[in-house]
Amino acid sequence: RARTEVLFFPSEMACLEHIFAPSSPQSCCCPLPHGVETSFSRLVRCILSASSSLDVCVFAFSNIDLCKAVLTLRCRGVTIRVLCDKDYAAIHGSQIGVLRRAGKRNRSIYFLNHHKFALVDNRLLITGSLNWTMTAVQSNKENVIVTEDPDLVLPFLKEFQRLWLHSDPA
Amino acid sequence: RARTEVLFFPSEMACLEHIFAPSSPQSCCCPLPHGVETSFSRLVRCILSASSSLDVCVFAFSNIDLCKAVLTLRCRGVTIRVLCDKDYAAIHGSQIGVLRRAGKRNRSIYFLNHHKFALVDNRLLITGSLNWTMTAVQSNKENVIVTEDPDLVLPFLKEFQRLWLHSDPA
Ligand SMILES: [Zn+2]
Ligand SMILES: [Zn+2]
Numbered sequence: 001r002a003r004t005e006v007l008f009f010p011s012e013m014a015c016l017e018h019i020f021a022p023s024s025p026q027s028c029c030c031p032l033p034h035g036v037e038t039s040f041s042r043l044v045r046c047i048l049s050a051s052s053s054l055d056v057c058v059f060a061f062s063n064i065d066l067c068k069a070v071l072t073l074r075c076r077g078v079t080i081r082v083l084c085d086k087d088y089a090a091i092h093g094s095q096i097g098v099l100r101r102a103g104k105r106n107r108s109i110y111f112l113n114h115h116k117f118a119l120v121d122n123r124l125l126i127t128g129s130l131n132w133t134m135t136a137v138q139s140n141k142e143n144v145i146v147t148e149d150p151d152l153v154l155p156f157l158k159e160f161q162r163l164w165l166h167s168d169p170a
Numbered sequence: 171r172a173r174t175e176v177l178f179f180p181s182e183m184a185c186l187e188h189i190f191a192p193s194s195p196q197s198c199c200c201p202l203p204h205g206v207e208t209s210f211s212r213l214v215r216c217i218l219s220a221s222s223s224l225d226v227c228v229f230a231f232s233n234i235d236l237c238k239a240v241l242t243l244r245c246r247g248v249t250i251r252v253l254c255d256k257d258y259a260a261i262h263g264s265q266i267g268v269l270r271r272a273g274k275r276n277r278s279i280y281f282l283n284h285h286k287f288a289l290v291d292n293r294l295l296i297t298g299s300l301n302w303t304m305t306a307v308q309s310n311k312e313n314v315i316v317t318e319d320p321d322l323v324l325p326f327l328k329e330f331q332r333l334w335l336h337s338d339p340a
Pocket of ligand 1: 028
């Protein structure tokens with residue numbers, strides 16, 4: 001049976017160092033709890049599980065840790081594509097400019113892009129109500145579905161491809 | 171295998187009369203196309219499939235047709251519970267007041283409720299990026315997952331119950 005998991009937010013805040021740097025455990029001196037699994041750490045782990053490609057289609061992308069996850073994948077040679085909302089991409093706090101400067105292939109969608117999904121290696125779907133912002137993760141009541149069920153993954157693969165073809169360079 | 175379907179928006183606009191009043195076909199004189207299935211008509215059909223209960227947990231609820239669907243179920247004796255965002259419920263265009271006057275048991279959630287899900291008969295989950303507004307249905311790029319997969323339905327049932335217990339009368 002396909003792996004399916006539902007994550008609910010807001011997430012407790014915890015340090016992500018053991019996820020980003022698993023080889024140097026407990027070196028972090030930040031005041032957050034360490035070595036704790038939360039909804040957000042699960043989400044970051046799912047994104048970091050990409051080995052060949054990550055396709056992201058979100059309205060807002062201002063969360064620093066999620067940006068770090070995407071840049072980490074980039075360093076590992078994972079192919080990244082980001083589709084964002086055209087208007088949102090221009091505002092303060094958006095990480096789209098950071099991603100562009102890092103050489104990501106980004107595109108923006110005209111008209112309101114209200115999706116919040118990502119596809120890992122064309123195999124794992126991450127979708128839900130969660131915008132990729134700080135507020136959403138820490139404050140809002142949100143949900144994220146993580147699934148390998150082809151009945152869900154395939155329609156979203158098609159939708160990403162369709163939107164990518166109808167988008168513009170960001 | 172559990173029934174799973176993904177609907178993408180924006181939806182074409184089409185008359186819903188054949189769905190709301192299937193016994194009197196083609197009596198409607200509105201200018202919209204008739205007898206056409208769209209993403210939105212599929213969504214309304216899923217909601218109207220409720221025979222015992224409908225639990226709704228959405229940030230915004232201003233869509234007239236979705237309100238009509240909920241009131242239709244109410245007339246059929248279906249038990250309705252609506253959880254909405256406390257701040258949004260107060261603004262102009264919200265249908266929460268209409269639902270309350272119709273005797274629905276509504277509650278509001280303090281802090282941002284960004285969920286957009288509904289549960290039909292504790293069996294069918296409807297969830298995604300779509301707010302229950304006109305704009306979302308007609309303009310935004312959105313997705314809605316409709317599924318009977320227990321791996322998805324059960325966590326959302328628990329989440330609704332938890333939020334319901336921690337909410338206030340609207
Ligand atoms: Zn730390
Ligand atoms: Zn009509």
